[in-house]
Amino acid sequence: MKKAGYIFLFLLLHGFMAVGQIFPKSFFEHYQLSTKKTKSFDIYVTKPVAKGPKPLLIYLDGSGNYPIEYKTKSGRYSTSIAMNIGRYAKDYYVVIISKPGTPFSDSLQYSHSGRAFYPENASYKELYSLDWRAETASAAIDFLVKKGDVDKNKIIVMGYSEGSQVAPKVAVLNKKVTHVVCFVGNALNQLYDFMIGARLQAYSGKISAEEGQEIVDSLYREYAKIYENPTSVTENWYGESYLKWSSFTQTTPLENMLKLHIPILYVAGGRDNNQTILDMDYAKLEFLRKGKKNLTYKVYPNADHYFQEEKVVDGKVKKTDRLDEAHQYAIDWINANHQTERTPTTAK
Template structure:
């Protein structure tokens, strides 16, 4: 399998990075929680600007072991959180959850080639899974409903990219959840996307049919290894443990969505270069087939994985960032439900 294919496929699971958003000191109240089978974990809750009950919103970022806020080589801060927290914190308790063993804020490291990375640790390696991410979010909801004046008519789980895969699972685990919002996350088995991309490249003529088949055969060999040792944290594929891969594919996001009767918003980019929209399209079809009416499926036809759109004006490529518009659409939807 070609190195280029591996790089492109890996991007489909990488974390979102927003360089413009910096969290001021004192913006969050930090809590250290613990639960059996999950261990210790850290949650960060936006401080209210006024008194009184307000809805609770758990925001789940994408994959990877980066801190929520990280310092780059230039000295600037970036974040894995796409949502403009300050804009919505006046009306919601917004909750972020650090990955296992990862601090809220830290500096990135850089390889000799200039590639940014963050050092792994034993805690992350041993715990990172769908069960951990969904379980900690479910536990955080239970804790915060006891701790804060939460308006329990609206307890929302909102996920971006890999977080989108986690969000419906949280609602399955915790019946207090009233709404689910999923941005650009697969509906089917995450590993299927790698197969789909190989087939599409062969169909486009980017690679030969023979090369496409070799890639697919190679992928199935890797998947066989993963499912033969689904709990292994010592063996890895794409830098993540077999535990991570097997847990995220034990149930699909679509299977979890179909268990829910609460409102679900599912948002896709028609030109998503990381998450193939054909995988996402299937969710709408399956809801129709089963006669379920609680899914709203919204597609931005010209948007990529980050809801950026490209157009050519006078021979120059212009990029339009629509991520804030997309989030506002989600909040307008929430207000209508």
């Protein structure tokens, strides 16, 4: 594969790394849960500020095995969670879930080239899949509802990037979910996005048409290997196991969205270099075609994958961070689409 293809795939395959508001482990109640399918896993729930039931907000972060809180080479702490949790902890129980075998907090490591990474562990390689992520979120909902103090009329699953792919699946599994919010995640088969990207690079002249075709052909060869051995945790493509890739693409996020009758918010960035908006646009079209009215599609035309904008105003580049604004839009949308009586969660 040509160098341009490697650069393009590097951009798409690296998940969200936020440099945002950091909250210590003491900010949360920690629970270790276990099911037969998922084995043991760790959830963190914001501590109640006041007595009485509150809505539940499950926040699903992006791809990769990063700790929820991590220390960079500079000594600065960052987080895999895009949302400013402290802003909403008073009104919601915000729940975050660690990846398999991954601690809440740790330092990143760096390759000779300077690329940040966190070492994989045996649990992560064995378990990490769409099913694991969806099952753990569903089990967390059941546990916390049974525990009490949860407003059952507002149980929200909110996903960012790869978490956006997981969120609709959680609602299909768990009928307690009342709202789904998906930020900057694909609607179609995730592997198709890499092909779209190669075609767009060729169309824009960044690479030749022949180079674009070479990338697409090489992708088909890799995808064939993945689907021929879909449960393998020893064979990898671009840093993730065949199990991970196959599980996230056997059922598309759009297929799961279409099974739902509850309100869904789908939020895109028009200049997203990690997740092409062409893929996301199709979801709205499919809802229209099927006459389904429970999808709200919100686009920030100038925003990238992290809701950062750059616009030229009077000859100068103006940069705007709209990440907090996008999350507040979602909270406002939830409140505006609040249902006191439940509708069926899945299609018949």
